[in-house]
Amino acid sequence: MAVTIAKERWNSKVNELVIGVEPNSVKVGGDSTLPFLFFEGEMPNRPVVALEVCDVEPDDWAKSLTDAYKGVMGDPVAWAKKCIEYGADMICLKLVSSHPDFDNASPEECAKTAKAVADAINVPLIVIGSGVEEKDAEVLPVVAGALEGKAVLLGNAAPSNYKTITAACMVNGHSIIASNPLDINIAKQLNILITEMGLPANRIAIDPLVGALGYGIEYAYSIMERARLGALTGDKMLAMPVICFVGQEAWKAKEAKAEIDETPEWGELERRAILWEAVTATTFAHASGAIMVMRHPEAVREFKRHIDKMMQPASL
Amino acid sequence: MGLTGLEIFKQLPKTNCKDCGQPTCLAFAMSLASGKASLDLCPHVSDAAKEALDSASAPPITLVKIGSGDKAVAVGNETVLYRHDKRFENMTAIAVSLSDEMSSEEIINRAGQINKLVFDRVGQMHSISMVAVKNSSGDSGKFLAAVKTVAENTDFPLLLNSENPESIEKALELVAAKKPVICGANSENVEAMTNLAKKYDVPMVVRGEDLDQLASLVEKVVSMGFKQIIIDSGSREVNQVLSEQTQMRRQALKKFRPFGYPTIAFASNQDPIQAVLDAGVYISKYAAIVVIESSDPADILPLITLRLNIYTDPQKPIAVESKVYEIGNVDESSPVYITTNFSLTYFCLAGDVESSRVPGYILPVDTDGISVMTGWAAGKFTPEKITEMLQESGISDKVSHRKVIIPGGVAVLSGKLQELSGWEVMVGPRESAGIPTFLKQRWL
Ligand code: B12
Numbered sequence: 062m063a064v065t066i067a068k069e070r071w072n073s074k075v076n077e078l079v080i081g082v083e084p085n086s087v088k089v090g091g092d093s094t095l096p097f098l099f100f101e102g103e104m105p106n107r108p109v110v111a112l113e114v115c116d117v118e119p120d121d122w123a124k125s126l127t128d129a130y131k132g133v134m135g136d137p138v139a140w141a142k143k144c145i146e147y148g149a150d151m152i153c154l155k156l157v158s159s160h161p162d163f164d165n166a167s168p169e170e171c172a173k174t175a176k177a178v179a180d181a182i183n184v185p186l187i188v189i190g191s192g193v194e195e196k197d198a199e200v201l202p203v204v205a206g207a208l209e210g211k212a213v214l215l216g217n218a219a220p221s222n223y224k225t226i227t228a229a230c231m232v233n234g235h236s237i238i239a240s241n242p243l244d245i246n247i248a249k250q251l252n253i254l255i256t257e258m259g260l261p262a263n264r265i266a267i268d269p270l271v272g273a274l275g276y277g278i279e280y281a282y283s284i285m286e287r288a289r290l291g292a293l294t295g296d297k298m299l300a301m302p303v304i305c306f307v308g309q310e311a312w313k314a315k316e317a318k319a320e321i322d323e324t325p326e327w328g329e330l331e332r333r334a335i336l337w338e339a340v341t342a343t344t345f346a347h348a349s350g351a352i353m354v355m356r357h358p359e360a361v362r363e364f365k366r367h368i369d370k371m372m373q374p375a376s377l
Numbered sequence: 378m379g380l381t382g383l384e385i386f387k388q389l390p391k392t393n394c395k396d397c398g399q400p401t402c403l404a405f406a407m408s409l410a411s412g413k414a415s416l417d418l419c420p421h422v423s424d425a426a427k428e429a430l431d432s433a434s435a436p437p438i439t440l441v442k443i444g445s446g447d448k449a450v451a452v453g454n455e456t457v458l459y460r461h462d463k464r465f466e467n468m469t470a471i472a473v474s475l476s477d478e479m480s481s482e483e484i485i486n487r488a489g490q491i492n493k494l495v496f497d498r499v500g501q502m503h504s505i506s507m508v509a510v511k512n513s514s515g516d517s518g519k520f521l522a523a524v525k526t527v528a529e530n531t532d533f534p535l536l537l538n539s540e541n542p543e544s545i546e547k548a549l550e551l552v553a554a555k556k557p558v559i560c561g562a563n564s565e566n567v568e569a570m571t572n573l574a575k576k577y578d579v580p581m582v583v584r585g586e587d588l589d590q591l592a593s594l595v596e597k598v599v600s601m602g603f604k605q606i607i608i609d610s611g612s613r614e615v616n617q618v619l620s621e622q623t624q625m626r627r628q629a630l631k632k633f634r635p636f637g638y639p640t641i642a643f644a645s646n647q648d649p650i651q652a653v654l655d656a657g658v659y660i661s662k663y664a665a666i667v668v669i670e671s672s673d674p675a676d677i678l679p680l681i682t683l684r685l686n687i688y689t690d691p692q693k694p695i696a697v698e699s700k701v702y703e704i705g706n707v708d709e710s711s712p713v714y715i716t717t718n719f720s721l722t723y724f725c726l727a728g729d730v731e732s733s734r735v736p737g738y739i740l741p742v743d744t745d746g747i748s749v750m751t752g753w754a755a756g757k758f759t760p761e762k763i764t765e766m767l768q769e770s771g772i773s774d775k776v777s778h779r780k781v782i783i784p785g786g787v788a789v790l791s792g793k794l795q796e797l798s799g800w801e802v803m804v805g806p807r808e809s810a811g812i813p814t815f816l817k818q819r820w821l
C-alpha cells in the first residue's frame with residue numbers, strides 16, 4: 062500500500078547568518094523546514110557548537126570541566142585554542158571580568174582581551190558581556206570597535222540596551238544577539254526595534270534564555286518550535302537563527318554536580334553530567350536551535366556525532 | 378469528537394421521531410457534536426452509520442494498554458503534533474532491553490539494576506516503564522527461560538521481542554496474564570502472530586520494512602479483527618526514524634487509519650552514549666515506546682527527566698500548596714526558608730534542606746506556581762507577599778527566633794522585607810544546593 066508522504070508547504074525560511082570572515086566563516090540558519098526533515102525542505106547549514114571561554118578563571122565550574130581545561134583557564138587565548146582542539150566551530154568569549162561585582166573591568170581592558178583572542182584563533186568569535194545591561198552598553202561598543210571587520214556575534218542585547226549595541230554592530234560590521242526571557246512577543250518586538258535602526262535582519266540571532274534539562278527545557282523547546290513555525294510561515298521577525306546557552310544552564314543543574322555518594326541512585330557523576338549537557342543540546346537542535354554554546358569537550362563530541370547523523374537526509 | 382453536527386446529521390435517520398429526547402435529528406446531531414449526548418440514545422441509527430460514526434469520532438491515535446496491576450502503562454491517545462498546541466497525553470514508555478543470551482545470573486543482576494531505576498523528581502517517583510526481552514538466540518527454549526527469570530525478578534510489564542511465533546507462544550503460555558506486548562508481527566509471520574495476540578488478548582507490535590509495507594500489514598491485522606496495535610516503521614537509524622515518526626504522527630492526525638496507533642522506536646545504536654541521545658529524540662518526537670539497552674542510572678535519569686518535561690502540560694505549571702512545610706525533626710530554633718510554590722523550585726529546596734541534615738521550615742509563597750526569578754520578575758514574589766506569609770502562616774509560633782533565609786537570586790528584596798516584616802533577613806546562596814555550606818558558615 063503506497064503511503065502518500067505528508068509534506069507541509071512552507072512559504073518562507075530562516076535567515077542565513079554569517080559569522081566571521083572568509084575563509085573561516087561559519088554559516089547558520091537558512092532552513093526551509095523543521096529540523097532535519099529533509100523530505101520537505103532544506104537545511105543548508107548544520108547546528109554548530111561554540112565553546113565557552115571566560116576572561117577570568119571561573120571558581121564555580123565542575124571538576125570534570127576544570128580537568129578538561131587544566132592549565133589554560135587563566136589565559137583566554139590559550140583557553141580558546143584548547144577549545145578549537147576540542148572541535149569548537151566557534152569561540153564564545155564571556156567578559157565576566159566586566160561585571161561590577163567582580164573586577165568591574167573597563168571597556169578598554171575587555172576590548173584588549175577580545176582582540177587578543179580574536180587575533181589568535183581561526184574560527185569565528187561570539188562575545189558576550191557580563192549580563193549587567195548598563196555595563197554591557199558601555200563595554201560592548203568599545204569591544205565592537207576593537208574587533209572591527211571581524212564580523213563577530215555580539216551580545217546580549219536587551220530592550221534596555223539594544224540601541225548602543227545595535228549601533229556598534231552596524232558601524233563595525235558585526236551581528237547581534239537579541240535576548241528575551243522565553244517570550245516570543247518580546248523576541249519579535251526586539252527584532253523589530255533592531256531592524257528599524259537599520260541592522261539587517263540576517264545579522265540577528267535570537268537568544269531565548271533557555272533552561273536546562275529538568276529546569277525549564279520544555280518552555281524553551283516550545284518557544285523555539287513556535288518561532289520556527291512562525292519563520293516558516295512568513296513571520297520575518299521570527300526568522301532569526303536561535304542561539305542556546307546550553308553549557309551554563311546544564312552545568313548549574315544538581316544532576317550535573319552531585320557526587321555519586323550524595324545521590325547513589327543517579328549513577329556515576331561524569332557520565333551523567335556530560336549527558337545532561339549533551340541531551341540538553343540535542344533536544345534544542347531538534348526544537349530548531351542553531352548555535353549551541355557548550356562547555357564539556359565530550360558533550361561536544363557526542364553532540365556533533367549526533368548531528369553528523371541527523372544531517373544525512375532520510376529516504377522517504 | 379472531531380465531527381461537526383452536520384457530518385453527524387448525515388448519518389442519522391432524519392425522521393425527527395424524538396425518541397432520543399431531542400426535537401429533531403439535527404438537534405440531536407448538534408448535541409452529539411458538542412459531547413452532550415451519546416449515540417446510543419437514538420434507537421434507530423443503522424449499524425453501518427454507527428460504525429462510520431464510531432470510527433470517525435475515534436481518537437486519531439488508538440489507546441493501547443500494556444501490563445496489569447499498578448505498573449500497567451497506557452500509550453497512544455495523542456491528538457497534536459506540537460506540545461504547545463495542547464499537550465502530549467501519555468508519556469513515552471521507556472523499555473529497558475535484556476537478551477536471552479545473557480546468563481540467568483546476569484539477567485537477575487540486570488533486573489535488580491532495573492528495579493532500582495526509580496527517581497524522585499518534583500515530589501513524585503518516576504521509573505522506567507517496561508522490560509523488553511529479546512530473543513537474540515532465536516531459540517524458543519532459551520527465550521522462555523529468560524522471560525521466566527525476568528518475570529520472576531521484576532514487576533514491570535514485559536515486551537516480548539521475538540518474531541518467532543513459537544517463541545512467543547511459549548512465553549505467552551507463561552506470562553499472558555501480565556498482558557505483555559508481543560513484538561511482533563512482520564510480513565512473514567503476520568497471521569500466526571495476530572492469531573496469538575487475539576488468542577491471548579495481548580497488544581502487538583507490527584513492523585514493516587518501510588512505511589508502505591507497514592500500512593499494508595496494519596490493514597491486514599485490522600481485517601483479522603485485531604486493533605491493539607503498536608506500529609514500527611522498521612528503521613533503526615535516528616535520522617530515518619525521526620522522519621518516519623514525524624510522518625506517522627502527521628498521517629495519524631490526518632486520519633490515515635493504518636497509522637492511527639502508538640509507535641515504537643528502538644534506540645539500538647551500538648554506541649551507548651549515542652543510543653541515549655537517539656532515545657531522547659524519540660521521546661521528544663512522538664514515540665510511544667522507546668526501547669534502550671542501558672540500565673545505567675546515569676543514562677536513564679536524563680531520559681526520564683526529558684520525558685517528564687516534554688509531557689508536562691504547557692498551560693499549567695505544577696504547583697505545591699502554599700503552607701508551612703517541616704523538613705525533618707524541626708524545633709523552635711530551626712531555620713526558616715522562603716521560596717515560591719513552583720513544584721520544581723520547592724522540591725529542589727526541600728531536597729537540599731534535607732541533605733543539609735539540619736531540620737528546617739519551608740514557606741513557599743504563592744506565585745501561581747512560577748520559579749523564584751520568574752516570580753520576582755513578574756511581580757509575584759514581593760516583600761509584601763513574603764511578609765504576609767511570615768505573619769499568617771503561623772510560623773512565628775513555631776520558632777523562637779526571627780531570622781528568615783531568602784534565595785540569593787532575590788537579594789534585592791532583603792531591605793524592604795526586613796522593614797515590612799521585622800524579621801532579620803539572611804540572603805542565602807543562589808542555588809539551593811549551596812545550603813549545606815551556607816548553614817555551616819552562617820547558621821550553626
Ligand atoms: C522556565 C522559565 C520561565 C517559564 C516559567 C516557568 C515556571 N513555572 O516558573 C515562563 C516561560 C512562563 C517564564 C516566564 C517569564 N519569565 Co522566565 N524563566 C524561566 C527560566 C528558563 C527557568 C526558570 C526555572 O524554572 N528555574 C528552575 C527553578 C528551580 O529555579 P528557581 O526557582 O530559581 O530555584 C533555584 C534557586 O532560586 C534556588 N532557590 C530556590 N528557592 C530558594 C530558597 C532559598 C532560601 C535559597 C537559599 C535558594 C533557593 O535554588 C533553586 C535551584 O537552584 C529562567 C532562566 C533560567 N535559565 O534560569 C527564566 C527567567 C527566570 N525568567 C525571567 C523573566 C523576566 C520572565 C518573564 C517576566 C518574561 C516576560 N516578560 O514575560 C515571564 C514572567 C511570567 C509571568 N508573568 O508569570 C528572567 C528573570 C530575570 C530577572 N533576573 O529578573 C529569567 C532569569 C530569564 C532571564 N535571564 O532573563 N519564565
Ligand code: SF4
Nearest residue numbers: 393394395397402419
Ligand atoms: S431518535 Fe434518532 S431518529 Fe429519532 S429524532 Fe432522535 S436522532 Fe432522529
